[in-house]
Amino acid sequence: MTVSHSERQQATTRALAEHGAAPGALLPVLHAIQDALGYIPDDALDSIAAHLNLSRADVHGVISFYHDFKHAPPARRVLRLCRAEACQSMGGAALEAALRQRLGLGPDENVSGDGIALEAAYCFGACACAPNAMLDGELHGRLDLETLEALARGVAEVEP
Amino acid sequence: MSVITVYVPGDAGALAVGAEAVAKAIIREAQARGVAIKLVRNGSRGMYWLEPLVEVEVAGRRHAYGPVRARDVASLFEANFHNAAKHPLALGATDALDWLRNQERLTFQRVGVTDPLSLDDYLAHDGFAGLRAALAMAPTDIIKAVTDSGLRGRGGAAFPAGIKWKTVAEAAGTHKYIVCNADEGDSGTFADRMLMEGDPLMLIEGMSIAALAVGASHGYVYIRSEYPHAERAMRTAIEVATAGGYLGADILGSGRAFTLEVRRGAGAYICGEETSLLESIEGKRGQIRFKPPLPAHKGLFGQPTVVNNVLTLATVPVILAKGAQFYGEYGRGRSRGTQPFQLAGNVKHGGLIEKAFGLTLAELIFDWGGGSASGRAVRTAQVGGPLGAYLPPAHFDTPLDYESFTARKAMLGHGGVVVFDDSVDMAVMARFAMEFCAVESCGKCTPCRIGSVRGRELIEHIMAGREVARNLATLRELCDTMISASLCALGGMAPFPVLSALEHFPDDFVRAGRDAA
Ligand SMILES: Cc1cc2nc3c(=O)[nH]c(=O)nc-3n(C[C@H](O)[C@H](O)[C@H](O)COP(=O)(O)O)c2cc1C
Ligand code: SF4
Ligand code: FES
Numbered sequence: 001m002t003v004s005h006s007e008r009q010q011a012t013t014r015a016l017a018e019h020g021a022a023p024g025a026l027l028p029v030l031h032a033i034q035d036a037l038g039y040i041p042d043d044a045l046d047s048i049a050a051h052l053n054l055s056r057a058d059v060h061g062v063i064s065f066y067h068d069f070k071h072a073p074p075a076r077r078v079l080r081l082c083r084a085e086a087c088q089s090m091g092g093a094a095l096e097a098a099l100r101q102r103l104g105l106g107p108d109e110n111v112s113g114d115g116i117a118l119e120a121a122y123c124f125g126a127c128a129c130a131p132n133a134m135l136d137g138e139l140h141g142r143l144d145l146e147t148l149e150a151l152a153r154g155v156a157e158v159e160p
Numbered sequence: 161m162s163v164i165t166v167y168v169p170g171d172a173g174a175l176a177v178g179a180e181a182v183a184k185a186i187i188r189e190a191q192a193r194g195v196a197i198k199l200v201r202n203g204s205r206g207m208y209w210l211e212p213l214v215e216v217e218v219a220g221r222r223h224a225y226g227p228v229r230a231r232d233v234a235s236l237f238e239a240n241f242h243n244a245a246k247h248p249l250a251l252g253a254t255d256a257l258d259w260l261r262n263q264e265r266l267t268f269q270r271v272g273v274t275d276p277l278s279l280d281d282y283l284a285h286d287g288f289a290g291l292r293a294a295l296a297m298a299p300t301d302i303i304k305a306v307t308d309s310g311l312r313g314r315g316g317a318a319f320p321a322g323i324k325w326k327t328v329a330e331a332a333g334t335h336k337y338i339v340c341n342a343d344e345g346d347s348g349t350f351a352d353r354m355l356m357e358g359d360p361l362m363l364i365e366g367m368s369i370a371a372l373a374v375g376a377s378h379g380y381v382y383i384r385s386e387y388p389h390a391e392r393a394m395r396t397a398i399e400v401a402t403a404g405g406y407l408g409a410d411i412l413g414s415g416r417a418f419t420l421e422v423r424r425g426a427g428a429y430i431c432g433e434e435t436s437l438l439e440s441i442e443g444k445r446g447q448i449r450f451k452p453p454l455p456a457h458k459g460l461f462g463q464p465t466v467v468n469n470v471l472t473l474a475t476v477p478v479i480l481a482k483g484a485q486f487y488g489e490y491g492r493g494r495s496r497g498t499q500p501f502q503l504a505g506n507v508k509h510g511g512l513i514e515k516a517f518g519l520t521l522a523e524l525i526f527d528w529g530g531g532s533a534s535g536r537a538v539r540t541a542q543v544g545g546p547l548g549a550y551l552p553p554a555h556f557d558t559p560l561d562y563e564s565f566t567a568r569k570a571m572l573g574h575g576g577v578v579v580f581d582d583s584v585d586m587a588v589m590a591r592f593a594m595e596f597c598a599v600e601s602c603g604k605c606t607p608c609r610i611g612s613v614r615g616r617e618l619i620e621h622i623m624a625g626r627e628v629a630r631n632l633a634t635l636r637e638l639c640d641t642m643i644s645a646s647l648c649a650l651g652g653m654a655p656f657p658v659l660s661a662l663e664h665f666p667d668d669f670v671r672a673g674r675d676a677a
Contacts, residue, residue, distance in 0.1 A: 023461060024423075026443030031385075031424055052443075065445035066426035068385050084347030085542055088592070089505035089580045090533065122429065122546075122596065124386050125350035126173040127578065128208035128503065128510030137388060141176030 003037050003073060011036040012044040016051045025052055026062055030069055039070035076115030079152050080134040083120050086127035095131055098145050103152065116152050163196045164242045167215040167222070169272070170201030171357050172389040173350065178229060179212040185233035186214070193237055203358015205272035206512030207259055215254055218244040224251040259528070264490060265514045266498050267475045268351075271358035277396050279404045282361045288406060290477030294369045295414050297480075299329060302373040306476060308484035310496025315341050315432075315469030316544070316573045316649075318495075318562045321476075324466060327456040328374040331464035338370045338379035338418075339441070339460060339467045342394075343425055343432035345384060346545025348576035351500040351512060352470035356383070356390035359474070360397035361406075364420060366473035368411065369480055370466055371418040379418065380460070382437050384425040394422050429546075429600035433648055434467040436602060447602045448648045469574070471500060492518035495561035505541075505578035506532045515560075522556035525579055536581040540665070542589075544573025546596050547653035549660035550580075550589065569660070571653075586665035590658040591619040597654035608651025611642045615658065622669055632662070632669065 015032035019025050029048060033040055040063055049056045063069045081087075081096050096118075103112040111117045126132045129141030135151050143151075168183040169175075183199060190197045205213060205224075213226035214236070223244040225236060232249060239247040251257060265271075274281040282288070294302050307322025328336060340363065344352040356363060367379050383391045398420050401407045409417045423441050425431050431440045435449035438460050459465025475497065479487045488496045495517035501524060504510045508530035525531070525541060532538050540550045549570035551558065558564050565572045580589075594615035601608045618635045622628050639655035646652040662669060 022421075024441050024443035027423065027426060027440065031426070062443070062445055065447075066428050068425075068427035083592075084596075085546060085589070085592070086348045086505040086578045088589075089578055089584065093588075121386065121427075122600075123345065123347045123349075124172070124176075125344060125353040126176045126208075127348045127350055127505065127576075128507075129173055129177050129211070130505060132176060134386075139172055139176040141173065 008041045038074045075117035078117045080119045080121040082132045084123040087131040090130040092131040165198045165217040167200045167202045169204045171204035174211040181230040182212045185230040200275045203271040208511040222254040224254045225249045266478045268514045290480035293480045305484045309479045309487040314471035328464045328466050333463040335463045336376040337460045337465040338376045340381040342383040342470050345429040345432045348504045348578035349574045357393045360393045363474045364401045366476040379420045382423045430602045490516035492561050499575045502576045506581045507579040517561040532581040534581045539582040540580050542578045544571040552664040586661040586668040590661040593657040605647040607642045607645040
């Protein structure tokens with residue numbers, strides 16, 4: 001997934017126009033850009049900084065502080081697995097290990113050959129239906145390995 | 161032909177287990193059969209093992225079916241479920257279900273009952289009665305009612321809400337703000353989410369009452385990014401309330417102004433701590449501020465600010481509508497009122513249980529929860545989120561109230577209980593507590609930033625059987641340092657799950673050493 005220069009510019013201009021005037025505008029601006037592009041491109045930093053009267057280092061410092069903000073375009077599919085306690089109590093860690101094996105991911109690898117990225121998350125607030133994962137923004141609960149793999153690969157409309 | 165009302169939750173937890181597919185199947189099947197239905201996407205009743213829970217209203221009474229899968233829908237219609245007929249998934253009249261009948265739902269009175277985004281439905285179920293009462297009262301009397309009710313902050317620290325409001329009311333500032341902490345980062349907690357999705361107008365009402373009490377004109381709801389459904393519900397509810405005249409420049413013709421805005425977090429647990437949260441709304445890195453000054457004196461943009469949890473604010477309308485005495489009569493000792501407990505993890509019947517403070521952990525886990533989901537023995541429960549202690553079964557007689565938990569070196573926190581069966585390895589859970597602290601540390605102070613990484617290493621050595629006795633001693637010292645020298649409760653409390661695991665489950669730590677020897 002590549003995003004052209006003009007798309008990047010457009011997203012940044014629009015985010016600044018819509019959110020730039022609010023007090024404490026930086027997070028809403030960054031979210032709007034990431035919602036549009038999937039990440040915060042480096043070449044957006046100068047215009048954000050100039051518009052909000054911040055230094056480029058300030059903006060960079062905020063982007064790097066928060067786990068959500070991405071520096072590069074996301075993988076084709078992003079599967080966020082919950083690692084927090086309630087999901088662990090229902091076998092979340094073993095499930096993650098088994099899925100990694102199915103996807104052929106090494107211990108330090110997070111993106112599979114066919115573009116599936118695994119990310120860690122800490123609780124989606126669905127702890128009574130553990131274990132849980134979020135795929136491209138959709139929440140899925142009471143997961144087993146088959147369902148999880150089907151979700152990751154996008155092969156099936158899954159119904160638990 | 162009369163239209164039949166069918167309820168399928170739009171709650172994120174219900175959606176996670178297939179509620180959307182069920183809703184679609186119901187619409188499809190009703191059309192194919194020429195049955196006129198009105199589909200309402202309610203909040204969840206909090207019986208997650210029965211989700212997706214479908215309800216149908218017949219002659220003014222609701223009947224429940226669950227857990228329903230999309231492929232069950234045809235057979236439900238076949239059996240004439242839309243006339244409350246028998247079916248293997250039928251649970252009977254909803255209000256007769258023990259789980260709901262035995263609760264004391266005040267904060268959650270409408271969740272699962274009403275259409276969350278319908279102003280008419282809200283009003284038909286006593287909505288805005290608290291705000292109307294507050295509009296007729298002097299600010300000091302509103303604060304007195306909240307103080308007299310005994311309501312304490314539901315976000316974890318249990319600070320009396322009325323005292324905080326009084327401080328803000330008396331503080332000098334050009335503006336004052338109401339900030340709702342909807343960051344709900346603790347594992348095993350989901351009541352804030354359920355309330356925002358299931359009855360968002362109640363939170364708005366509570367925030368408006370807070371604004372009247374302290375003289376604030378603007379408020380923020382800071383919602384974590386893991387909660388997209390709650391964020392959508394809150395944004396829409398703010399529009400609905402504004403259009404109805406309950407928010408805006410002139411609330412219900414009173415001449416009082418209050419506006420509300422939603423802000424989305426960005427995946428940082430520490431932003432649930434109130435000063436980090438304020439930094440985040442200001443557009444900065446979510447690092448802890450030194451206290452004093454308190455946010456009540458110098459909070460958001462340097463102005464006096466009320467920061468309260470979702471449940472704290474959403475409970476205020478009940479107090480104003482029914483009186484401080486009514487609310488304060490529930491509870492035990494200094495823990496007044498009710499708490500929406502959240503039961504999750506390895507438990508048969510997980511979900512939301514709102515009860516007066518004082519039932520025991522054992523009652524919650526076994527009577528309500530039905531024991532473990534796996535059928536194995538329950539070994540421990542972590543109460544109060546990732547910074548809360550792991551309690552052994554010998555402590556399950558602890559009453560669920562703030563003081564009883566403190567007396568056992570534990571904390572009730574936000575009321576989340578996560579159950580584990582006997583397959584749990586407590587060394588792994590202790591390691592996780594340190595790892596989580598390392599991932600989420602804001603980096604401002606050394607005991608937390610460095611200590612958590614070091615703590616994780618030490619537990620790893622212990623698990624591998626390397627110099628177990630010496631590393632255990634060092635781990636305890638490290639925990640002491642983190643507790644006494646951290647700037648905030650992330651570093652200051654992350655040792656509690658570790659120390660509780662060491663105290664109650666020592667074998668899990670030495671076992672690894674013996675295995676290796
Ligand atoms: C690390 C940390 C995380 C916290 N997370 C939350 C949270 O997610 N939600 C919340 O309401 N309070 C959280 N708190 C507590 C807040 O700092 C603060 O006490 C609370 O928002 C006050 O509201 P209340 O008095 O209504 O509980 C957290 C505190 C700490 C130290
Ligand atoms: S204890 Fe941790 S989170 Fe809290 S201020 Fe120190 S470094 Fe930041
Ligand atoms: S712990 Fe996984 S969803 Fe809450």
